[in-house]
Amino acid sequence: MRFGQRRRCLPTGLIVLCLWCVIFAPTVSELAQTRVQSSLPEGFVYVDEIIPDLVQEIRYYGTNNFMGRPVDGYLANRAILTRxxxxxxxxxQQELGAKGLGLKIFDGYRPTRAVAHFLRWAEDPADQQMKEQYYPALEKKDLFKLGYIATRSAHSRGSTVDLTVIRLATKEELDMGSPFDFFGPISRYNSPLISEEQFKNRKLLRDVMVKHGFVPYDEEWWHFRLKDEPYPNTYFDFVVQ
Incomplete structure (x- = not known):
């Protein structure tokens, strides 16, 4: 007597799982896009992955900056720096944290396309919408000559950062005497236009940054470059995203 071959049936739960994977699994193109969006050049990191409690307010991502609009190359409110x-x-951050203080970062790595955007803005005399807030005592046509706008930026090498100090409990910025990116003599580190307390706050920031290997820029109290930067002659243009 011949018996027919027994047919094996998959459990219902396994069938449902297989169907779910087929329907909802990302396509190859979606996976490739994810890799592109999340990848950084070798030697670069998202700063919040190294300093999780860092406060970030990347000004060129939004409209609160001297141009009054998002800047080319900034698609995320995340700071990127060399490792x-x-x-x-x-x-x-660790040293400041012991005092109940921390860092707030305004800019890190800056794509060269962003610098080019600054130059185009500087060459447009009609665009004065942020003059009262960022350069009230200066003429826009003089910003390049005075060094506030340049054809190249150390930020594009990935080891320069703009930042301030905050109180960790409230996230309130210490009073530095002038806001970030204000074009004028009051932003100079040792400006006589600021109070003793404001200078004390600037000195606090400068001292701790210098202690850990950064070089200050006298014209801007917020600007620091890593002394031993890994790419001193390379200017990058990948997007902040």
Missing amino acids: AAAGALQKV
């Missing part, structure tokens, strides 16, 4: 710079900044 070396982020590691040094982590030590700064």
Whole structure:
């Protein structure tokens, strides 16, 4: 007597799981897009992955900046730096944290396309919408000559950062005497236009940054470059995203 071959049936739960995977699994193109969006050049990191409690307010991502609009190359409110710079900044954050203070970052790596956007803005005399807030005592046509706008930026090398100090409990910025990116003599580190308390706050920031390997810029109290930057002659243009 011949018996027919027994047919094996998959459990219902396994069938449902297989169907779910087929329907909802990302396509190859979606996976490739994810890799592109999340990848950084070798040697670069998202700073918040190194310093999780870092406060970020990337000004060129939004409209609160001297141009009054998002800047080319900024698609996310996240700071990027070289791994070396982020590691040094982590030590700064740790030292400040022991005093109930921390860092707030305004800009890190800056694509060269953003610098080109600054230049186009500087060459447009009709666009004065942010003059009262950022350069009230200066003529826009003089910003390039005075050094506030330049054809190249150390930020594009990935180891320069703009930042301030905050109180961790309230996230309130210490009073530095002038806001970030204000074009004028009051932004100079040792400006006689600021109070003793404001200078004390600037000195606090400068001292801890210098201690951990950063070089200050006298014209801007908020600007620091890693002394031993890994790419001193390379200007990058990948997007902040």
